[in-house]
Amino acid sequence: MTDVLEDVRLDEQLRLGKPWALIVWDDPVNLMTYVSWVFRSYFGFSKEKAERLMMQVHTEGRAAVASGNREEMERHVEAMHGYGLQATLEQVEQ
Template identity: 35%
Template structure:
């Protein structure tokens, strides 16, 4: 029987989800500009400009997007900082696919 690679393990997704069970969701609106959302994601979440730009496009087209995963305690201050800037954000339990 061939050895199983770690990334082929059925338990890998569960292990990752257990470590990072929460998602920071940013919501689309008709008020905030792309530039403001991008700047916020760079400054608050530590995204690169390119990553923040891609997230902003996904937020716009999907209505919301999980911009970061992690523990609730790590995401809560970032969620607060985003909402303090007038952008809708919530923390939700990560969804298993």
Template identity: 70%
Template sequence: LDLSKFFDHLWVTIVWDDPVNLMNYVTYVFIKLFGFSKEKAHELMMQVHNEGKAVVASGTREEMERAVQSLHEHGLWATLQREDHGRV
């Protein structure tokens, strides 16, 4: 019996590295949109810079669609993806 259809899957918002936005600006956007501490926002920004991407939020699909839209409105490259048993 596949119970997954009865549960809302967890979705994640991924921010991708880009050649346009300054690191300080990305940190600022993370603080503004997600309420991260300066340290957490800096850590995620460095992950984006060094690894090419970072998961910055998780929740329902609708929540992550709103997060991606907000990131786009701030000029960041972001996508949403369904989390697959803890793997993105």
């Protein structure tokens, strides 16, 4: 029975591939309060989580804001661009 479960999990990992991360980058244009507002409005993050991620963007130059499959992260990148934020995606190393 264990062999079957392991085979199913391995097959699922192969089919889905590695997850992708949405990276939001620091920029000289957008105010920190605006970036926090975008994270709360678009992702529905709590004020605390949005501010923590915003501070990471500000102090470290970037933050991984979300992760998932490539198509979903591409939609998030487009949405962030629509809000005027600099964003990219990168594959998560496991």
